[in-house]
Amino acid sequence: MILWQLFSAFFKIGLFTIGGGYAMLALIQQEIVSRGWMTPQEFVDVVGIAEVTPGPIAINSATFVGFRTGGIPGALSASLAVVLPSLICVMIVSRMWEKYKSAHVVQSMFAGIRPVVAGLVAAAAVLIATPTLKYAEGIASQLLTLVIAAAAFYAVGVKKFDPIKVIAGAALVGILIFR
Amino acid sequence: MQKQSTSLWKLFSVFFRIGAFTFGGGLAMLPLIEREVVDVRGWVGKDEILDIVALSQSVPGAIAVNSSIFIGLRLRGVIGAIAAMLGTITPSIFIILIIAHFFTQFQSNPILMRAFSGIKGAVIGLVAAAALRAGKNAVVNRYGLVVAACAFFLSVFGVLPIVWIIILGGLSGIVYFRAKGGVA
DSSP states (O other), X not given: OHHHHHHHHHHHHHHTOBSOGGGGHHHHHHHHHHTTSSOHHHHHXXXXXXXXXXXOHHHHHHHHHXXXXXXXXXXXHHHHHHHHHHHHHHHHHHHHHHHHTTSHHHHHHHHHHHHHHHHHHHHHHXXXXXXXXXXXXXXXXXXXXXXXXXXXXXXXXXXXXXXHHHHHHHHHHHHHHOO | OOTTTSOHXXXXXXXXXXXXXXXXXXXXXXXXXXXXXXXXXXXXXXXXXXXXXXXHHXXXXXXXXXXXXXXXXXXXXXXXXXXXXHHHHHHHHHHHHHHHHTHHHHHTOHHHHHHHHHHHHHHHHHHHHHHHHHHHHXXXXXXXXXXXXXXXXXXXXXXXXXXXXXXXXXXXXXXXXXXXXSOO
């Protein structure tokens, strides 16, 4: 039963992906390629698509693989399966957090975690910038990417513009200027 | 706490918009979530959003999905969590279904590819803006600066998985604030 196989495979992927983002790609590849649902080359294409489409890469690949193997029911089965562990785990963690968040030890813990989040977000900017600049073709494209990045930083970080409008503007600039 | 006052449709539609404009995965959506959820609607406080991001990174799943579940759960309980979660994932499901259908045309469309080149640049700036904001809210003393710098380098050089960096930060907070005699 393909729908159930998709569901159980993506439930497992959802459950064992901690830290978000690209950490899970190896696991997805292992599950999907070993079952013969996709070739390694097709998987690379899916990652490429996931990078340029909105939404978490886990959902993107679940929908894509589910659709390829089981049509629209397959896409829905895989996509819901990959988020179900999140729903369950967040409900448990959230209940514990609401209960204990006023305890001194939990407050100290989060006073330590908040600066960590700031550092991790700064690191994410570097980790996203590196491959983006590396794969931009030619010095002109790299410079242009940096200029757009700086403009977006100024618009959202300093001038408090709506990020949605900034993304739409960057897409327009890309269409007009990139070669 | 404004329980019940937020409609399920509002939760769904706000997270639908966040899901539709989250490029580059994970933390790129932070400025969007902060604007929609903290600034515009006041559903969550400035400090709390950092706690939610940290918790979202510490449980299985995508950060955008996890934080939407946290916020939905807090505003409207389990049904709110489901509404927010479905809002976040619906745009990706639709878009991928369309792309999976027209796969080859999509890959060779130069206009789309140029648009994405522009978006990729903006995503770098958006994440940097999120870092600036998180830094302003969280790094208030020398201890915070040291912890943030450690987390930055451990993550950039891939020394430890993110979950472990968060756990270490939590432990450092417990040790530091015990020695100091309280958080405030």
